[in-house]
Amino acid sequence: MKKSIQLFLILFVTFTSFGQSKKDKVLFTIEGEPTYVSEFSRVYKKNLDIIDKKDQKEIEEYFDLFLEYKLKLKEARNLNLNEKDAYKKELAGYRKQLSRNYLTDNNATEKLVKEAYDRLQKEVKASHILIKVSLDSAPQDTLVAYEKIMNIRKSIIEGADFGEMAVKHSNDPSAKGNKNIPANKGNLGYFSAFRMVYPFESAAFNTKVGEVSMPVRTQFGYHIIKTEDVRDNVGEVTVAHILLLDVKENESKEDPEQKIKDIYSQIEAGGDFGKLAKRFSEDRSSGVNNGKLPKFGRGRLRSKAFEEVAFSLKEPKEISKPFKSEFGWHIVQLVSKHGMKSFDEEKPSLERKIKNDKRANVINSSILKKIKKQYTIEESANGRNDFYDLADATFFSKAWRKPTDEAFNNKTLFQVKDTKVTYGEFATYLQKIRARAMVKNPEAKSFINRYYTEFMNGRLMAFYEADLENINEDFAAIYGEYRDGLLLFDLMETEIWEKAKTDTIGLEKFFNAQKEDYKWEKRVEAVIASCTQEDAAKKVQQHLNDGKSLDEIKEAINKDNKVNVIFSPGIYEEGHRNLPKGFKFEKGVSKIFNDGNTDFTIVKVNEIMPVSYKKLTEIKGKVISDYQVYLEKEWIKTLKKNYKIKINKRTYRKLKKLVK
Known part of the structure; x- marks a missing residue:
């Protein structure tokens, strides 16, 4: 039943209205709360797009399902399920995650990704x-x-x-x-x-x-x-190396230059590079891994000498002559080269990097420009000056405190629609930022100006995020689907699913009342033999008639690593898909059935079992599912009695025309 609710939620999802058209008709009300034709029309048309024609219902049937859906949501809210902490927490988490996709400028992001990729070349x-x-x-x-x-x-x-x-x-x-x-x-x-x-x-x-x-x-x-x-940019390389530290760093009195030459001679004579690295390399972190280093690109290492040698090697396993870097003496072996990736391969990684890079400021600036066009922002004429006056000699010391004057703190610094941001909020922000100021001797006015802009931009972004349902139809649709779906899921879990699983007396009573629906048809206890060749099928048929065991038959038929027969013992109900077409319920070994291709089937029937009633223990999962359906139908009847529903009959009669 839980799977069916997922389809139900896909079909019946509502979202925040962007203002009802004067022509939009009220389809029905539940306790005076209206539902409009436009909402039903969206749901109905969405269903036509995603469901096969053979599964599509008439518009009247969808109306009944839609009305039931609205009733359930009404009940969920009346039960205050939307006030549960767990529900709020999960919904808030989803909203935060979803809103990230709408707090970006796709065009700006795409340009930055392309720019970064081109530069990486x-x-x-x-x-x-x-x-x-x-x-x-x-x-x-x-x-x-x-x-x-x-x-x-x-x-x-x-x-x-x-x-x-x-x-x-x-x-x-x-x-x-x-x-x-x-x-x-x-x-x-x-x-x-x-x-x-x-x-x-x-x-x-x-x-x-x-x-x-x-x-x-x-x-x-x-x-x-x-x-x-x-x-x-030639990409990256993976190399292995043997390092002998310079004599100043070397604990022994050995000459590292002579020793690296001796190691090189052993490599030239056929010595294994990895084993020699393990034994001699004084870079212990790579030595234990046959001298292998993580891959790197040009300009990534502190040693340019090492980098130049590494990138000069052409073929895997090519080995450099000994050379000296800032760290000591090396021999380098090329493991592999890694060329530049395609744009499509790099794109996901670049998008992540851009979000964590200063480039993100370009995207944020684009979004902020959009926000400032969308909303009227009223700033206090004296706001900044009032804060300049607060920046006394103690402003950048621990002694400075935000004002305690409520009249000051309650002043409006700026306002977006009905949302006011106060002096007190900015003062708190300044106090935190000021404590983290790393610059020596900052100038107070410039400091305040910089963080006023940062603070305001942050609040504008937060306001925009909170207002997404009202300004972005796509966001409202997706968020509304999840919001109502999560609520409905909790309701069904509480009212139907858990009840069906825990109400053992009710379940047994339901099962006994519906016993005729839970009967075994005629069944056979049998072995089905499947072969791909007729000769093998004839031999299997003969062995079954002779009474040989399945293991004996497999040993005789499946030879030379070829599986010529597969046995499937079990109990099969009349009409079971594994039983061959034309099969008759008779004890003994059947004829060879052939589908006309390479499927040869023989059935050995050991016992014929008559029609009988199923036990609850045998089909409990199926009965619970049916019981849930029954409980839901009875519950819907109760909801229809408990809530005042008024259908606009005139609009309902014209429904087919209205949703075209």
């Missing part, structure tokens, strides 16, 4: 100069940083060397280097999509080779980027 080599300035810095400090980076760019355009300017001016410490790390002069090497913050990545990919970008703002400050080169 390439690797760009770039250098940069950074002038640090926080997102919360005062406007005058931001302007100073911008002018400084612009002056540096001007000097480079006029002929100054980019690397020298990076060493002299860049706030990225790697540009100058230190005693442990040589200066990179701003050179970041090769990288592809998702390796840098999105604005930086875009500037690097969009700047022509040899040119210097205009200033790019990231959370770190202002950058200028020089694109040095662009090359094809």
Whole structure:
């Protein structure tokens, strides 16, 4: 019965109305609550689309089923099943999950996915100069940083060397280097999509080779980027290696260079690379796995020397000569190469990455633009100024507290439709964010402006999500289906299914009253032999007549690993699908039945069993299912008596015309 309810829910699903047309007629009311022709029409037409014609009922029959469905929902709500904590929790979880699909801009997402895929096919080599300035810095400090980076760019355009300017001016410490790390002069090497913050990545990919970008703002400050080169992305490699640490790190007094050469000689002489890695490699994490490392792409490793050798190998099992990196001496063996995947293969992974990347801001901006067009948003004229006044000398210290003045906290900061967001809510948000501020010496006004926008955008997104049933017909339909379906399921579980399983006295009484419906037809206790060849069938028939056991017959017939006969012993009711056409209920071994192809069947009847009544224990599952149907019918009769139903007879008579 539970399976049938699933089909019922597919057929009869309602959803939030988007405003009834003046022409829309009331079809019926239950306790004065109207149901319109348009709702019934949607259900009826949906059913015509998904159900085979042979299963389609007349419109009058659907009307009866639809009315019963509405009655059940009315009963569920009157029993307050929609107030149960378990129901609310499950419904809220489903709504949250479903709404994610509607809080995105598919066009923007598709463009970002395509952009990311195209960029992943390439690797760009770039250098940069950074002038640090926080997102919360005062406007005058931001302007100073911008002018400084612009002056540096001007000097480079006029002929100054980019690397020298990076060493002299860049706030990225790697540009100058230190005693442990040589200066990179701003050179970041090769990288592809998702390796840098999105604005930086875009500037690097969009700047022509040899040119210097205009200033790019990231959370770190202002950058200028020089694109040095662009090359094809060859994908990833899996390699194994043997590592001997440099003599400074090596605990023994052995010369690692000589030892790696000795190991290489053993490999050249036919030694097993994996076994030698297990024995000698001082990278223990990979050594235990025959030296194998996780796959990686270019630009992913800290050692460029190692990376260059790994990607220079052409064929699997090819082995490099010994070489030195920052970590010691290596021998590398190529395990496999992994080429770039197709767009369709990469798309699901890229969509997930984009949601967790700064690119998601592009999607959110698109949604927010849509929200701001859809709703009228009223902002307090003095809101920001009132919060600027709160930012005293203690604002960025632990001593600052949100105002306790109720008149202040209850002021409206902004309003969307009937929903008001108060000063107090923003003050609470500011207090939490301020405690997490990581920037040194932020400027209060810039800080408040930044997080006011963030707070407002978050509330707009939350409002939009909460309002989805009213503005998105597709969401309303899917959510309404689940909401009503879950409610109806709980109702049926409570009123019918559990009762049918636990009411043993009622079940037995129902069974005894319907005994004529639960009878065994004539049956046989028999063995059915199935063969694919006539010769085998004749031999089986003879062996059965001779009284040989099934094991003896199988041993004689199934030879040379060929299964020439399959036996199926059991009790078979008259008309059973396994009994051959034309079979007669007679004791003994039957003739050979043939379907005209390769199916040869013999039946040996051991006993003929007469028509008899079934026992409840034999068919309890079937009886419970029938009892549920009976209980439901009786329950529907009660509901129709308990609720005042008024059918608009004139509209009902015209129903066929109205739902066309």
